Amino acid sequence: MPKRKISIIGSTGSIGRQALEVLEYLQDKFEITALAGGLNTDLLLEQAEKFRPKYVSSDKYDERLGKINGCKYLFNGLEEICSKKDENDIILVAVSGKVGLKPTLKAIENGIDIALANKETLVMAGDIVMAKAREKGVKILPVDSEHSAIHQCIKEINQVRKLIITASGGPFLKKSREEMHNATVEQALAHPKWNMGKKITVDSATLMNKGLEIIEAHHLFNMPYEKIDVIIHPQSVVHSAIENKDGSVIAQLGVPSMHIPIQYAISYPERFEGIKTQSFSFADIARLDFEKPDFEKFPSLNYAYNAGRKGGSATTSLNAINEEAVFAFLRGEIKLCRIYDLIENLMPQCTFIAKPTIDEIFELDKEARELTKKSLL
């Protein structure tokens, strides 16, 4: 079997680094075409020297990247990488935030399959992205552990009655709303189960990550919102489940490790021997707990359902306000629960378009970000 050609955009992030661990382990199966990062050019340089891709790209100019033997340096080259159909069988989109949308669309236009970690792409423009992928016959393979789980459980989508997305509940599950409101950045970043990038970790603390995942699941599996449930499961062993029309429930379980969903997305439909996967033991786990989410304490779930049901540009605005509010929290400018207030107050002020074009999506994303920044002054 020829090696599968892969590029990683966002190779210096949490998902990107774990993907490289998987690829190092599976080096007889994959060949790396390109590695792309943002500002962390020290790490990118280290990665490029070790893995020797054909292309390396950064968002910050660094002349050292232009001196790697056999490797072409592309400054700001995400879209260029995603145009190289002959050199990519699949592209792992592991950048965080809105920066994922344009390269994903470029890869789809060029008929390249996508392993999608960047959920913001589907929250911003899910209708457009999925329609384009269907038109071009491109596979969008989920990397998010919940969506990977659902993908692994579904045999025929029309046999499914509902999707059940699990949520660990984050660091404030058992804390009062007041404790949550006064949380420091450090406390919000102390996720009990997963070690991830800062933006998604704060989203996990507010449960907005779950909200974004509801919208992501709607687009990936073409499932109406009333058929997508969320259940709190603090152990993060059941990664998600489906209920079939006949009432049978199928869940996917495993140790909480992103290596597994990353590997499944890039090896699909095959399965290879996995990196570092300790054998799963029900006896060691002993118990699995589940509880209904508290929609009052975590209103982000309602914001996501409401924006998702409204459709059109509503989820674009939600994503933009949330992202700017999270950055403000990380800079120490606002309290954690102010993120909720900003979403609640600003969503009604955002322009709504029922069927936005991609240009309108970018305009409305900008509008929502400006409204948020103005509210922070």
Ligand SMILES: NC(=O)c1ccc[n+]([C@@H]2O[C@H](COP(=O)([O-])OP(=O)(O)OC[C@H]3O[C@@H](n4cnc5c(N)ncnc54)[C@H](OP(=O)(O)O)[C@@H]3O)[C@@H](O)[C@H]2O)c1
């Ligand atoms: N981490 C997880 O376990 C996990 C699980 C499920 C889904 N996801 C999703 O996967 C995505 C990535 O998450 P993460 O936790 O890996 O985030 P992260 O650790 O913050 O990494 C983000 C990556 O994006 C790169 N980047 C940011 N802006 C860029 C730009 N303008 N141009 C090029 N590269 C840019 C960063 O580069 P520099 O660091 O070099 O600046 C870094 O490589 C998010 O959408 C997240 O929701 C993550």
